[in-house]
Every structure is written in structure tokens, then in C-alpha cells.
Amino acid sequence: MDTPIEPPKSLPKQVAPAAQEDKVGPKSQRRVWILGSALAAGCVVVAVVVWLLFFNRPNTASLVSATVAFADVEETVLSTGVLVPFVEINVGSRASGLVTSLTVDVGDTVKKGDIIAQIDAANQTNGLTTAQAALLDIQAQKIADQASLDQAQTAYDREARLYAADAGAKADLDLATKAVKSARALLTSVNAQIRQAEVSVRTAQVNLAYTHILAPIDGTVLAVVTKQGQTVNAAQSAPTIVTLGQLDKMTVEAEIAEADVINVTPGMVAYFTILGAPDHRYYGHIRRIQPAPTTFASDVAATTTTSTAVYYYGLFDVDNPDGRLKTTMTANVSIVLAQARHVLTIPSTALGEQAKDGTYAVTVVLKDHKTTLRQVVMGINDGAKAQVISGLAEGETVVIGDGSVLPAASSSASSSATGAPGTDRGDGL
Template identity: 30%
Template sequence: MLALQADISLAQTPDAPPAAVEELPHSSAEPDVKSDTVTVQRGDLQQTVEATGKLQFHQFADVNVQVAGQIKDVPVAVGDAVREGKLVMEISPTIRANQMENNRAQMARLRAELADQQAQTDFAELQFKRQTQLKAQNATREESFEASRMSLSSARARMDAIHAQIQQLEATLKSDEESMRHTQVLAPLSGTVVALNARAGQTVSIGQTGGPLLRIADLSQMTVQARVAEVDVTRLRRGMTANFTTPGYAGRTWSGKLRQVIPVPAEGTGEQGKQTFYNVLFEVDNPEQELMSGMTAQVQFIVAQAKDALLLPVNLLGKPDAAGIYQVHVLNPDRRIVARKVKIGMRTAQQAQVLSGLEVGEQVLTGPVPTPAPTLRPAAPKGMP
């Protein structure tokens, strides 16, 4: 803020003889002695919430195997750019081709057994049907009827058993064929290889513990995760502008729009007397891939802002009246001090937005109104009252 020095001199009678000095009451219309002033100027004003954060990947995918076996080849390295569908790993599965052939041969044998058993079951049904007719005519023995009934039940049971074996073997063959198709691991998205924990010759299994074998991230957009104190987080809203700087690029500023406030305390905060913080997320474009995961971000969330506003230092306002109006003293063009009623809008710790009462270029006193200088007048002759 520009501070100006104004010289204000009181009129004094020239060549006046020594006289008694009389203090005059101060009037806002009286010229004054030297006073410091601040010039009312236009500028932009912002209310912000400060926070510290970290950059992290916005979109990434972890690559693991879907078949047990041994890694045959890893044709990529950390830092390589890959496109979706590109081969990033090749597996030699534990299941061998000859094992699948044995399963297919067993399937053929079971289907032959099923056909033979179907014929036997059809014959047993005919026998039972004939015995049932004879029994109705009292032309057969009870033992013959029961024997045909038991033969049919046994044939049907053998049919069910063969069907179950075939279903089990079909599931095994389907799983084996699916595993053989997964011997080539393809990139799930386009991006950059940022982590690699796989090497040729390494034995792997489905669902193995530990980190991913390979991670691919899209670096064209990053996420900033900022930690905001609970006293400030209630002022944040989705879609508001967030600016940040990072030590690696001095003098540069990036911007994004607030996406989400995580509604649970950040890990390690709010316990045993610790201050509570909340994680706030927003994205930033990174077309040149200058920003990297793990970089520190000094974040400013813009809560409110006023463009081209009249600005006045907050320390000049004093206390408002019952209507919220402030009084300041202005040095007018006639170099006289006048009082003004001022209405204030948005304010920060340093500056306030003037809504009415002042104009751009006017000079506001920075301190109390000075006491008027004394006026000299001739002393009365002796004998005169």
C-alpha cells in the first residue's frame, strides 16, 4: 500500500509582536499540521484458506498376474511410456499343454461312457416297462419286477455320476484355457511405468501378497491432497479455485478446482489432543509432466474475492458503530481534514474492501486527528480590558 506524507500548515499573522498564546478548539475545517496518510487505491482482494499438501497420481493401475507360473519376459522398464493393450509381461504358466491334452482325452472317454450308459438305461427302462405290464396281468413274478426296477434305478444313478464327472472336467478345462490366455499381460491403460517389481525367472501366483508387480500411471493429470485444519475446512466448497506452488518451480503457480473434502479426519490427527485435519482433493493438468508424485504443494483455496475493489488498510478502521459503519478522516483537496462514514465489505487480515464513503485517490489519515496549532493575536494595551 502506498503511504504519502502530507504537509499541512496553519495560517499565522506575519510580523506579529510577542503575544499570549490561546488554544483554539479543533474543527474539521481547520488546516492541520503534518500528518501521515494512505491513498485509497483499487486492487484485487481475496479471502483464502492456507494448507500444505502433496501431489499424487490421479489415475493409475496396478498390474498383477491372473495365472500361476514363472515370468518369462518383462519388456518394459520404469519410466517407459506404454499404450493401452501393449504387452508388459509374459508368463510361462504352471499348467502345461500336455496336461490340457490329458484332460481333453479324459473328457472324450467320459462322453463315450455316457453314451454307453445311456443305452443301458434305455434298455433298463424298456425292461421295467414290460415287467410293469406283466405284473398288472399277474403274468410275472414279484422278484422279476423288483429286479427290473432296481436295474433302472442303478442305470440312472450311473448316468448322473458320469454327468457330474463331465461337468467337473469341463470347469477344469475352461479354467486351464483361461489361464493359457493370460500368459500375456497387457497394459490396462495408457501412461508411464512408475513402479516395477517383476523380473524374468520370478515365480508368481494368483493373489500373492506384497506390492503390485507393475504400476502404470497417467501423468497428464495429477491430484493434490491438501491437509486443512478443522477450523477452516467448513469454509471450503466443491468447485472453488485452488492455487498452489511447489518448491521445485519457484515463481510458478498451478490452479485447479476443489473436487472433494474427505469427511473423516486425516490419519494421525484428532487423537490424544492433536489438532484435527481433513484431506481435501483437487486435480491439476500436467501436460508437460513437470509435476511429479510426492512433490510438496503450498495451497491457497480462494474462499471469496473482489476484483478491482477500493482498498483500505484494516488498521485504519477502528471500531464500527451499532450499524456496522466505520469513521475515518480524510485530507481533502483543500488540505483540510474531514470525517467520513465508510461501509466495509470483504476484508482480510491486512486490507478491507470499501463499499461506500471513499473514492479512489483520496488520502486517509493513518493516525489520530492532530491538535490544531495555536493562533497568535496582539496583546491588549495597558489599562485596556
């Protein structure tokens, strides 16, 4: 027989979902929000750490660098100059007339006293002949006047003896005395005329010598201004026949800008190159700085002034034993203001801003390829490389540019400078 099933005394109550949600309070929500925020912050921290460790290394491949190395450095003033002979003379004529003979040509070498040209000497020869004739005439007059004086002296002596013996009159003695004085005066005048005539003869001889144009110095004929057969007139100024120059020593006339001339003083080392031999340096020392600008003479003569650049001549001399240097050659001049030999240097492009204490900011590449900014004491800077006084050591690497922003040619050239910079090329002092 089946046993009857008794109904349960009580059933559990069904809780509605809405009622369960009502039991989650504000504290639970805050815990969930704090947990989410902490998780997000942790993710950010982890990401930053990963980026700093693996992705924040400097891209040294894009940096153009150079090595600190020993080299020579000098600070110079650049200018353009002209070569001229150390001694240059315009040989002129003080005689007027026709050039009957010209014995030299351009490039000829002459010695002092050599005949260069001959001027027609007919007028000068006639002048000398006339002066010599006048001298002879005065000399003959002197002989006559001397005879008159001797005669007057004899008459005076006779009258003096008669007067002393009371045999002559006082009036006759007085007349004889006056005759002697007059004869002596005439003889004195003739002697003066003779000296004057002798001067005229010497002047005529000099004028005749002027027709022979002689070389005043040893040198080379640089220019022939007057041709044979040409007539010259020396009445107002001496016409130039030829120009002579001594080419064994040359002078460089360097045009120094007014902004640089205040830094240049006599005695400074200067050197130049010529267009035909740009690799060879000729050295000298500044001899003089001209006190007036190169255009001073023309500006004084001009009635109006123009606004142009102002230059001053700096002169220095160089030997030219082989005659390689020619007159009016262009010289590319460098005047050394300061120089240092075998010192630590870096490219000038590596220098950053200058601090108040005079140091420069330089970016240095470390061994781990990271970069650091360092203050460095610098010395001479020639615009291409600069002397390092302190703050860097030989072999260290400095940044001179960013290859990613440099043009291809510039980047390639700068990258090649990573090794030790080369020294200046040229002759030693």
C-alpha cells in the same frame, strides 16, 4: 542702598519618602496585580494562537499513506497439497512363480491389454492338462453309461411286450424297470461330473491366464516394483508388479487445517501453483472434502495417539494435457472463500479499530494535509488489501502507518504503495 530681604512667611513641609509610600493603598496594589495578570494571559493566548496557526500542522511527511483505488480482492484459505494421478492402479499378480519376462519400464506408455510381464506358467499349464484329461475321462464314462442305459431300455421294452402278451413274468418286468432307472441315474451323475470337470478346465485356463500380466487401463508406468527374475508369491496377497497412472488428468490432495475446513464446501473455486512455475495458476473446483483426517488410518492402526495438527483432504481435479504436472509435485493451494472484481480497495493496514456497528476507523488525509478519522464500511479482506463498501471515494488518501517509527525497508515499501494497488497476478477462470 540695599533693600533688605524679608524672610518668607512659611516654608513647605518636606514629606519623608516613607510617608509617601504610606499613601499608596490596597486598591492601587490590586490594580497593578490585575493589569499584570491580564498582560500575562494575553501573552499566553497569543502564543497558543501562533502555535496553532504555524506550528500545529500535521507532519504528513512522516505519515505513510496509500490511495483508494480499484482492484481485485479475494479471501482465501491457504494450504499445501500433493499432485496425484486422477486414476492410479497397482497392477498385481494372482499367480505365484518366477517373473520370466518384464516388458515395460518406468515412463513407458501402455494401452489396455498390453503384456506387462510373464510369470513362469509350468504349474498352471500342468494343471490345465490334468483338468482337460479328467474331463475326457468323464466324457468317456458318459458314453459307456449311455450305452448301458440303451441296453437296459431295450430289455425293459422286451419284457414289457412279453408281460402284455401273458408270456412273461411280472418279476422279470420289475427287474428290467429297475435296471433302466439305475442306468439313468448313472448317466445323470456322469453329466454332473462332466460339468464339474468343465469348471475345473476353465479354472485351470484362468490360472494359466494369470501368468500373463496385462495392462488394465491406458496409462503410464509410474513404478516398477517387481524385477525380472524375481519370484512372487500370491498365496496370501497379490504382489504388485508395476504401478500405472493416467496423467492426462491430475488430482490435488490439499491438506486443509481443521480451523479452515468448516468454511470450505464442494464447488468452491480453488487454484494452485507449483515451485517450478510460481507465476502460473491452475484452476479447479473442490470436488470432495474427506470426512476423516489425513492420518485417520494410521491412527486407528496405532496403539497410542499423538498430539499433532489435524488436516483434512480437499480434492479437486485439473487437466494435464501436456504432461507438465508430475506425480507427487508440491502444490501451493488457495481456496477462494469470497472474491470481488474491480472494487475500491485500501491496504489492510489502514484499518483501525472496529466499531460495534461493524465499521472500521480509517485515518484520511485531507487536501490541506490535515488528517481526520472516518468510519468506513468494509467488505472482503484478504490480509493485504480490503474492499471498501462505503465511506471512501476513489483517489482519496488514507494513512497506513507512521514513517518515523517504521523500519527503513518497511517504510520504503509502504510509501511505494501510495499509488493504486496492483491486482492479483494469475490466470483467469
